[in-house]
Amino acid sequence: MGILHSAPRLCPAALEIKADEGCTFHGTLSDATAMTVTFVTTQGRHAIPFSVMRTGDARIAPAPRSAPIGKELEGTWHGHQHDSQRR
Numbered sequence: 001m002g003i004l005h006s007a008p009r010l011c012p013a014a015l016e017i018k019a020d021e022g023c024t025f026h027g028t029l030s031d032a033t034a035m036t037v038t039f040v041t042t043q044g045r046h047a048i049p050f051s052v053m054r055t056g057d058a059r060i061a062p063a064p065r066s067a068p069i070g071k072e073l074e075g076t077w078h079g080h081q082h083d084s085q086r087r
Contacts, residue, residue: 015027015035022042027035033054038047 013029015025015029015037017025019025024040025037026040027037029035030051034051035053036049036051038049040047
């Protein structure tokens with residue numbers, strides 16, 4: 001499982017996500033901070049219920065900043081490509 005096969009479908013209080021191999025997530029908002037979800041598998045059509053709850057604001061670390069390049073690498077570069085398949 002991994003690749004989404006459809007964009008998430010949002011209804012006023014529901015969410016559906018179809019994933020790889022026909023698996024589906026069905027979710028229903030309980031209130032503004034909680035959602036009950038059922039993950040339905042294609043192997044044996046198992047339904048796995050679970051709940052998620054918002055407990056606060058998202059804490060996302062900022063992307064690391066790249067170090068600046070050194071002065072010795074600044075400027076214009078010239079090159080060409082060698083095709084290893086060509087003889």
